[in-house]
Each structure stands twice: as structure tokens, then as C-alpha cells.
Amino acid sequence: MVKINILFIINPISGGKKKQKIPSVIDRHLDKEKFSPNFSFTEYIGHAAEIAEEAGNKNFDVIIAVGGDGTINEIAPKVIQTGKVLGIIPFGSGNGLARFLKIPMNTIKAIELINDFNVKLIDTAILNNKPFFNMAGMGFDAHISSVFANNKSRGLKGYVEMGLKEMTSYQSQTYDIEIDGVLYKRKAYVVSIANSSQYGNNVHISPKSSLTDGLLDICIVKPFPLYKIVVLAYHMLRATTDKSEMVEIIRGKQIKITREKEDSIHLDGEPFLMGKDINIDIVPLSLNIIAK
Numbered sequence: 001m002v003k004i005n006i007l008f009i010i011n012p013i014s015g016g017k018k019k020q021k022i023p024s025v026i027d028r029h030l031d032k033e034k035f036s037p038n039f040s041f042t043e044y045i046g047h048a049a050e051i052a053e054e055a056g057n058k059n060f061d062v063i064i065a066v067g068g069d070g071t072i073n074e075i076a077p078k079v080i081q082t083g084k085v086l087g088i089i090p091f092g093s094g095n096g097l098a099r100f101l102k103i104p105m106n107t108i109k110a111i112e113l114i115n116d117f118n119v120k121l122i123d124t125a126i127l128n129n130k131p132f133f134n135m136a137g138m139g140f141d142a143h144i145s146s147v148f149a150n151n152k153s154r155g156l157k158g159y160v161e162m163g164l165k166e167m168t169s170y171q172s173q174t175y176d177i178e179i180d181g182v183l184y185k186r187k188a189y190v191v192s193i194a195n196s197s198q199y200g201n202n203v204h205i206s207p208k209s210s211l212t213d214g215l216l217d218i219c220i221v222k223p224f225p226l227y228k229i230v231v232l233a234y235h236m237l238r239a240t241t242d243k244s245e246m247v248e249i250i251r252g253k254q255i256k257i258t259r260e261k262e263d264s265i266h267l268d269g270e271p272f273l274m275g276k277d278i279n280i281d282i283v284p285l286s287l288n289i290i291a292k
């Protein structure tokens with residue numbers, strides 16, 4: 001039987017977890033009758049994209065991101081370009097896309113899911129010519145990811161501590177949001193553009209999101225007094241923000257947003273400085289991915 005050539009791209013820093021032993025764990029649990037595994041560790045930001053691009057020109061059929069949403073964001077565009085299949089072994093801080101796809105957080109179980117090789121087609125999205133797969137956002141959301149990116153400590157604890165500190169000083173902004181031709185002028189603390197339902201760690205901003213409906217969920221978090229963060233957090237953890245008056249969710253395919261000023265935007269948790277005008281489009285059913 002011809003084996004499926006599979007490349008594991010391992011981000012050694014994602015999620016703040018050591019990964020030297022990952023190749024041997026994969027070697028032990030991957031179905032070798034079906035797959036022929038290869039391994040590559042990333043050495044710098046952008047390296048995963050380079051490795052994935054090279055892999056696309058070689059005879060790899062499947063590329064597995066061993067990391068979080070940022071690692072997926074580098075690899076997935078190359079997988080789409082070359083018509084290959086993406087897989088995930090979740091090793092990020094949040095693992096939003098993997099959690100939404102019900103990929104096990106347990107490494108051995110995630111490898112067993114690769115063995116099952118159940119491939120689905122999912123929607124992806126483009127914001128000012130940059131792709132994203134899980135979530136994009138502006139406002140506090142992007143501010144915190146830029147603060148987080150400049151800090152050395154990764155992992156959940158660091159994220160929570162930093163978030164609480166920044167929250168006390170952040171100011172809401174006004175946005176002109178055009179969704180499929182309809183204009184909404186809103187003052188917002190956060191505007192998230194959700195492909196999946198969650199940021200990661202089962203924190204849901206958009207509980208009814210689907211990766212196969214050809215739509216993005218624009219989630220507008222209204223300004224709120226600081227004490228109400230507890231109510232918002234409750235809704236996010238219970239996946240009930242769609243029932244909360246603190247959040248307005250509007251679905252659409254084509255979104256144009258004008259902000260007060262140039263500012264940061266996050267794409268799958270990675271921050272970028274962008275101008276006032278933001279264009280976002282859904283790309284329906286464009287990525288082949290291993291899921292449950």
C-alpha cells in the first residue's frame with residue numbers, strides 16, 4: 001500500500017510547553033501502515049510558513065501544525081495554496097480552532113484522530129489580504145494580543161494576569177461597520193470577527209458560529225463598567241454571549257470597518273498594526289482539515 005507522506009511542523013515555543021519528545025511520541029502512536037512521518041522544528045517567527053511552502057512543493061500529502069492558532073495561521077495558507085490537507089496537534093496557549101473542531105487536547109488522542117483521517121472542508125477568511133482561520137479582532141482584544149506578544153511569559157496564567165492589568169486602562173472606540181451593505185455605527189470595547197465560536201480555552205464569543213456556513217459572526221462587545229467583566233466572562237465561559245445584552249452578534253459575508261485611527265488588529269491571536277480601513281471576506285469551504 002502507498003503510504004501517506006506526512007510532515008509535522010513543530011513550534012517549540014507555543015503554549016510554553018517543551019516538545020523535544022514529540023517526534024518519538026508521534027513515532028510510537030502514528031499508524032505506520034498508513035503514514036510515513038517527517039518532522040521539522042520552527043526556529044523563528046515565519047519559519048512555519050516557509051517550511052509549509054517548501055513542503056507543498058515536495059511530495060507531502062498532509063501537514064500537521066504542532067502548536068496553537070498562530071502556528072496554524074502560518075501553515076494553513078500554504079496548505080490551501082498547494083491543495084494539501086492540514087492536521088493539528090494542539091500545543092498552543094488557547095487552541096481555539098482545535099477545540100472548536102473537537103480535536104483532543106491529549107497528544108496521543110490527537111495522533112489517533114490523525115490515524116482516523118477524517119477530512120472536512122471548512123471556511124476560512126481574509127482581512128486586508130491576510131488570512132485567518134479562527135478569529136480576528138480589534139479593540140481591547142487586539143490590544144491585549146499585542147501586549148502578550150511583547151511579553152516573554154506564555155501560557156494561560158500569563159495571559160490572564162496581563163489581561164486584568166490592561167483592562168483597567170483601555171478606552172472603547174467608535175467603529176463604522178458595514179455588513180453586506182448595511183451600516184452599523186457602534187461604540188465598542190471589542191469587535192471580534194469569528195469564524196469558529198471561541199478565542200481558545202473554551203472562552204466563546206460567538207456560540208452559534210459554524211465553520212461551514214459561509215458566514216462570519218461579527219461580535220460587538222459594547223462598552224461596560226469594569227465590574228461587569230464578571231458577567232461577560234460568565235457568558236463567555238457558558239457560551240451564552242448571544243443571549244447577553246453586552247454583546248451584539250451580526251452575521252455576514254463581506255465586512256468593511258472604519259476605525260477612529262490606525263491601531264492593532266489580531267489575526268488568530270497574532271497582532272498586526274493596520275490602518276483605519278479594514279475589509280474582511282469569508283472564503284467558503286476552502287481548507288481541508290482533519291477533524292472528528
Ligand SMILES: Nc1ncnc2c1ncn2[C@@H]1O[C@H](COP(=O)(O)OP(=O)(O)OP(=O)(O)O)[C@@H](O)[C@H]1O
Pocket residue numbers: 011012013014015016042043044045046047048067068069070071072074091092093094095096154155200268269270
Ligand atoms: N522558534 C520560534 N521562536 C520564536 N517564535 C516562534 C518560533 N516558532 C514559531 N514562533 C512563533 O510563535 C508564535 C506563537 O505560536 P502559537 O500561536 O502557535 O502559540 P500560542 O500563542 O502559545 O498559542 P495560541 O495561539 O493557541 O494561543 C507564532 O506567531 C509563531 O510565528
